[in-house]
Amino acid sequence: MNIEAHNCINPEDLITNIKANIKKHGLQVIMIDSTDYLPSFAYSIGLWQKYNHPEIICFGLSNSLHHTIINEVAEIIKSGESIEVGKNYFDRIFDNSNAEFLTVDPNNLEDYFGTAINFYATNDFPALQLVWTDRNDKFPWEENFEDDFLYKQPLLDRNTAFKFLEPKNLTSFTTKQWLNDQKPILQVTHDDEGDWLFLTGDQAQEDIIIVALEQLVLRDNTLNEVFDLEYGEEAEREYIGSKWKRKKIEYNDED
Numbered sequence: 001m002n003i004e005a006h007n008c009i010n011p012e013d014l015i016t017n018i019k020a021n022i023k024k025h026g027l028q029v030i031m032i033d034s035t036d037y038l039p040s041f042a043y044s045i046g047l048w049q050k051y052n053h054p055e056i057i058c059f060g061l062s063n064s065l066h067h068t069i070i071n072e073v074a075e076i077i078k079s080g081e082s083i084e085v086g087k088n089y090f091d092r093i094f095d096n097s098n099a100e101f102l103t104v105d106p107n108n109l110e111d112y113f114g115t116a117i118n119f120y121a122t123n124d125f126p127a128l129q130l131v132w133t134d135r136n137d138k139f140p141w142e143e144n145f146e147d148d149f150l151y152k153q154p155l156l157d158r159n160t161a162f163k164f165l166e167p168k169n170l171t172s173f174t175t176k177q178w179l180n181d182q183k184p185i186l187q188v189t190h191d192d193e194g195d196w197l198f199l200t201g202d203q204a205q206e207d208i209i210i211v212a213l214e215q216l217v218l219r220d221n222t223l224n225e226v227f228d229l230e231y232g233e234e235a236e237r238e239y240i241g242s243k244w245k246r247k248k249i250e251y252n253d254e255d
Contacts, residue, residue: 011118014115015118015119018045018046018115018119021046022045022046022049022050026046026047026050026051026074026078027044027045027046027047027050027070027071027074028044028045028046029042029043029044029045029066029067029070029071030042030043030044030045030115030116031063031066031067033063034060035230036230036231037165037190037194037228037230037231038165038228038230039059039060039151039152039153039154040059040060040061040062040063040066041057041058041059041060041066041112042057042058042063042066042067042070043055043056043057043058043070043112043113043116043127044056044057044070044073044074045115045116045119047074047077048120048125048126049120051077051078053077053082053083054083054103054104054125054126054127054128055113055116055125055126055127055128056070056073056074056083056101056127056128056129056130057104057112057113057127057128057129057130057156058070058129058130058131058132058153059129059152059153059154060132060149060152060153061132069093069094069130070130072093073093073130076092083101083128084101085100085101085102085103085128086100086101087100087101088100089101093130093132094132097132097133097137098132098133098137098139099130099131099132099133100130100131100139101128101129101130101131102128102129102131102155102156102157103126103127103128103129103157104126104127104128104129104156104157105156105157105158105160106123106124107160108156108160108163109123109125109127110123111163111227111228112156113127127156129153129155129156129157131153131155132153134146134148134149140153140155141155151165151166161217161221161224162214162217162224163224163227164196164213164217164224164227165227166196166213167213168212168213168214169212169213169214170196170212170213171210171212171213172195172196172197172198172210172211172212172213172216173195173196173197173198173208173209173210174197174198174199174200174208174209174211174216175198175199175200175202175203175207175208175209176203176207176209177200177202177203177207178198178200178216179209179211183200183202184200184220184239184240185198185199185200185216185220185223185240186199186200186201186236186237186238186239187199187200187201187234187235187236187237188223188226188229188234188235188236188244189229189233189234189249190229190230190231190232190233190234191231191232191249192231192232192249193231194231196213198216198223220240222240222241225244226244226246229246232248232249233246233247233248233249234246234247234248234249235247
């Protein structure tokens with residue numbers, strides 16, 4: 001039940017540690033810190049292997065709380081009880097508060113379960129998302145859920161056609177070549193201020209136009225592959241379907 005981060009240990013050593021922890025404790029908890037853009041999250045590895053039960057993931061809490069609640073859920077599973085999707089777990093996960101579990105859509109696994117996929121050598125395993133309520137005990141799908149928490153726990157049972165964390169009608173920048181000539185997007189920039197730029201690579205300054213983010217994704221769903229670009233990052237590719245190459249934005253002195 002040690003806490004590990006994706007980038008703080010050699011991959012082979014990490015797999016060795018995971019095997020040892022699953023043998024000793026029944027699971028490994030993988031912790032991913034939050035960034036300025038993306039929420040923190042944690043997930044289990046081993047529940048599927050040892051108990052034939054879906055793995056568990058949770059978003060938007062502190063590392064210590066993630067670690068505690070995933071292990072508490074694991075104790076429920078170890079006792080022989082299967083977690084039920086849609087059931088209200090009032091006061092069993094969080095004190096005097098509600099919690100529910102959602103089925104993680106398989107199309108969302110690769111975005112969040114990287115170490116589990118490496119461990120199992122497949123992405124063909126089930127997972128459940130633990131969802132918590134806001135300070136008024138409302139779930140994210142309920143009316144008047146607090147805006148402060150809206151993007152802290154993306155719901156992984158849905159939104160596979162639009163993975164960006166922002167609203168679908170977010171103002172985004174693209175080119176006349178994309179709009180009028182059906183040119184493909186070959187460069188995506190997520191700047192330091194949070195703006196998204198989807199460029200064709202052959203544009204001039206006067207070619208930049210504004211569209212809703214959803215319109216770009218509806219035409220080309222492979223743009224979902226870069227939904228998790230950090231502030232100050234950009235990605236480039238040679239053609240639709242080729243691999244994105246990510247890097248930090250290099251600003252000129254005049255910018």
